[in-house]
Amino acid sequence: MRRENEVAITGLGHTGLWVYDLEKMRDFYERVLGLTVTDSDDRLEIVFFSARPEEEHHEFVLQRGRTAAIGDRQQHQISWRVDTLEDLRAFHERFAAEGVPVQQEVTHGNAFGIYFFDPEGNRNEVYLRVERDVRQPFRKSIDFGLPAAEIYAEADRLLADGGDPYQPVR
Incomplete structure (x- = not known):
């Protein structure tokens, strides 16, 4: 519950990466991951993507200008949600x-x-939310x-046998 005069974050709007090869990266996120390009600017060398273009103009941005070496960590991960196990298995195959x-x-x-x-x-990660309350990290x-x-x-077996016993978040 929000207190009076309290400012609160309501969610993550979008994130982005500086890249070396904008064309290769655009192809990967558009063709392999299936994101929709919602805008781009060749002069500024920037591309905007959305998984839900009817709801969000962009959730992800790529722009040429990376200075870190490939393989140097720029971020922990970018996670993309899927709706079904079949979707996740399709990414396994893709x-x-x-x-x-x-x-x-x-x-x-x-x-x-x-x-x-x-x-x-x-x-990156593609993931399917499973309706279980499991303490993290697991x-x-x-x-x-x-x-x-x-x-x-x-x-189920890994949850029961694969380490510390199941402990719901309290």
Whole structure:
């Protein structure tokens, strides 16, 4: 509950990356991840993307001008939500077909995710929220190439056996 005169953040609006190769990065985020380009400016070498263009003009921005070496960490990760396990499994297949470097496929107990790297080494995640209240951090490897029923069964097993006992957030 907000107190009188209290200012509050209501959500993350968008984030962006400085890049070396704008064309390669645009192709990756547009074609491989499926984001929609909502605007661009060739003179300023900037591209705006949205996963929900009917709701948000942009959630992600790329602009030429990176100075850090490829592989140097610029951010922790960028996470992209999906709606279904089938969507997540489709990304598992797409990343394999495209040769996208995958760091790990995981269950967080409250989410399933695939950590991967874009062409300039920035870590991303596509994830599916799972309706569970699991204390974080919880991260155990899982294979999204398995049939759906086996993924859920393995996630349950890892939650029960894969470390500290399940403890809901209090």
